[in-house]
Amino acid sequence: MINQVYRLVSPRQFEITYKDRSIVSGDVVVRPTHLSICAADQRYFTGTRGKEAMKKKLPMALIHEGVGEVVFDPKHELKIGTKVVMVPNNPVEEDPFIAENYLRSSQFRSSGYDGFMQDYVFLNRDRIVVLPDTIDMDVAAFTELVTITVHALSRFEKKAIKRRGTFGVWGDGNLGYITCLILKKLYPESKVIIFGKTDYKMNHFSFADQAIKIDEIPDDLQVDHAIECAGGIGSQYALDQIIDHIKPEGAVCLLGVSEHPIEVNTRMVLEKGLTLLGSSRSGAADFQRTVDIYEQYPDVVDYLSTLIGNVYDITSVQDAVNAFETDLSSSWGKTIMRWKI
Ligand SMILES: NC(=O)C1=CN([C@@H]2O[C@H](COP(=O)(O)OP(=O)(O)OC[C@H]3O[C@@H](n4cnc5c(N)ncnc54)[C@H](OP(=O)(O)O)[C@@H]3O)[C@@H](O)[C@H]2O)C=CC1
Ligand SMILES: O=C(CO)[C@H](O)[C@H](O)COP(=O)(O)O
Ligand SMILES: [Zn+2]
Numbered sequence: 001m002i003n004q005v006y007r008l009v010s011p012r013q014f015e016i017t018y019k020d021r022s023i024v025s026g027d028v029v030v031r032p033t034h035l036s037i038c039a040a041d042q043r044y045f046t047g048t049r050g051k052e053a054m055k056k057k058l059p060m061a062l063i064h065e066g067v068g069e070v071v072f073d074p075k076h077e078l079k080i081g082t083k084v085v086m087v088p089n090n091p092v093e094e095d096p097f098i099a100e101n102y103l104r105s106s107q108f109r110s111s112g113y114d115g116f117m118q119d120y121v122f123l124n125r126d127r128i129v130v131l132p133d134t135i136d137m138d139v140a141a142f143t144e145l146v147t148i149t150v151h152a153l154s155r156f157e158k159k160a161i162k163r164r165g166t167f168g169v170w171g172d173g174n175l176g177y178i179t180c181l182i183l184k185k186l187y188p189e190s191k192v193i194i195f196g197k198t199d200y201k202m203n204h205f206s207f208a209d210q211a212i213k214i215d216e217i218p219d220d221l222q223v224d225h226a227i228e229c230a231g232g233i234g235s236q237y238a239l240d241q242i243i244d245h246i247k248p249e250g251a252v253c254l255l256g257v258s259e260h261p262i263e264v265n266t267r268m269v270l271e272k273g274l275t276l277l278g279s280s281r282s283g284a285a286d287f288q289r290t291v292d293i294y295e296q297y298p299d300v301v302d303y304l305s306t307l308i309g310n311v312y313d314i315t316s317v318q319d320a321v322n323a324f325e326t327d328l329s330s331s332w333g334k335t336i337m338r339w340k341i
Contacts, residue, residue: 006117006317006341007059011047012324014117014317015059027122029072030084034141035116035314035337036065037327039231040257044110045324050259057112064088064109065144066116067137068339075125083135084128085143085291086121087284101151101281108281117320119341129287132295138311139304142174142334143290144282146304149179150293151286152227152253152279153186159277160251163224164190168245170214170238171229172196172205174307174334175255179227180208181304185297193223195241201332204306214241222247231256236263243268251275309333315340 002018009015023029041062043049049057070082078084088109091100100106109115131140164187169179172194183192184207193210195217196202202211212221214237226242228235235256242252243265252274269276294301309330312323314337327335 001120003122004119004341005061005114006320007061007114008044009059011054012045012321014320016317017059021120021122023072024074025122026074026124028070028074028078028125028128030068030086030121030123030128031071032066032068032086032116032118032121032339034067034137035063035339036142036145037063037324037335037337038065038110038145040064041110041115042324042328043259046328048259060110060112061114061117062110063115063117063337064111065142066121066339067131067140067143068116068121070128071120077125078130083131083133083137083140085131085140085287086116086123087127087129087287088115088144089281089283090124090127091283100283117339126284129284129291131291135294136301136305138308138336138338139301141336142304142307143287145174145334146178146182146293147282147286147290148175148255148279149182150290151282152179152255152277153182154286154289155277155279156225156227156251156253159275160225161249163247166191166193166223166225168193168195168223168226168242169208169229170195170226170242171231171234171256172198172201173229175229175231176227177205177307178304179229179255180205181300182293183227184208185293185300195238198331204332207303214238217241217245221245223250225251225253227253227255229255232258233260233262239264243272243274246272246274248272249274251277254278307333309335311336311338313338313340317341
């Protein structure tokens with residue numbers, strides 16, 4: 001069959017390419033239905049990802065957050081129409097110690113490999129996770145972003161000291177919201193404080209125990225552990241504050257992506273004996289765990305719907321360009337593209 005792939009060829013410009021794919025390859029074929037735009041996609045769309053990466057990775061289809069419906073399963077194990085979330089990481093080897101998303105050989109969609117902006121996505125069976133049939137697909141679209149938090153907290157659980165009194169989350173955007181929410185579910189006895197810049201954004205964090213503006217943090221306030229979800233140069237300011245306000249031997253989960261190297265007050269990292277724990281992307285097991293959380297705590301899906309910003313029907317390449325452009329100027333939430341192209 002001929003598959004249409006919508007590739008970014010240069011900043012703000014998509015082109016359609018036609019790829020001949022055999023449906024007897026063994027892959028499950030999924031029709032994407034709901035896609036969601038990540039900050040990483042925007043760095044490619046706008047060209048702010050850096051000249052070298054743009055040259056190396058383009059042309060490629062963007063989007064690594066998405067859900068769809070099975071249209072063909074060569075083994076007939078999955079019913080046509082089954083709702084699934086697609087796993088963008090594609091490992092080509094296994095390692096007994098290194099997780100699939102940290103293997104340098106792994107392929108990650110919309111970072112050097114074609115993402116989900118295609119008519120059909122061909123996926124290995126272990127790269128899809130079945131969703132509850134009744135799930136709100138606009139919310140499910142950004143499940144990948146939820147897996148980032150779930151993955152980071154799994155690593156935290158293995159590596160941090162066991163005190164779980166207070167968590168501080170820096171970053172009042174999408175990832176900060178998801179992280180506060182999942183923390184409250186996994187650690188209901190712990191106090192979760194959101195540290196952000198903007199009152200109206202922090203007002204959405206109704207489940208957090210406290211919301212503090214980053215220029216109003218009391219000098220004597222302390223957290224046991226911290227999660228940095230700011231990104232960009234904000235990561236540097238956030239990490240600086242985290243190092244000041246975290247208790248000795250605390251763990252700092254670093255999630256925000258910065259295009260430029262950021263400065264770290266290593267003297268205080270040493271003096272406090274802190275653990276800096278970087279996490280990037282996620283693997284299939286994190287997706288399954290996330291869907292399990294959706295099933296165990298249905299209110300998580302309800303809370304996540306607060307993150308739905310703009311929802312667009314996409315029937316042309318121009319519609320996709322418009323969705324990316326308006327996402328850039330929206331101050332709250334995720335942009336969902338209902339993929340009808
Ligand atoms: N590690 C991983 O695998 C992944 C990382 N990311 C990265 O996580 C970061 C956040 O993503 P996302 O939540 O979608 O982006 P958002 O832009 O929605 O959120 C970032 C928020 O942090 C706020 N902020 C900026 N500086 C600070 C600060 N010093 N202290 C507290 N808050 C601050 C921003 O405010 P304002 O806008 O007013 O500046 C904004 O509200 C990005 O860098 C993204 O690339 C995303 C997915 C996966
Ligand atoms: O968003 C992400 C995962 O959800 C990561 O930040 C993204 O994969 C980083 O990739 P790149 O190097 O292409 O910016
Ligand atoms: Zn992402």
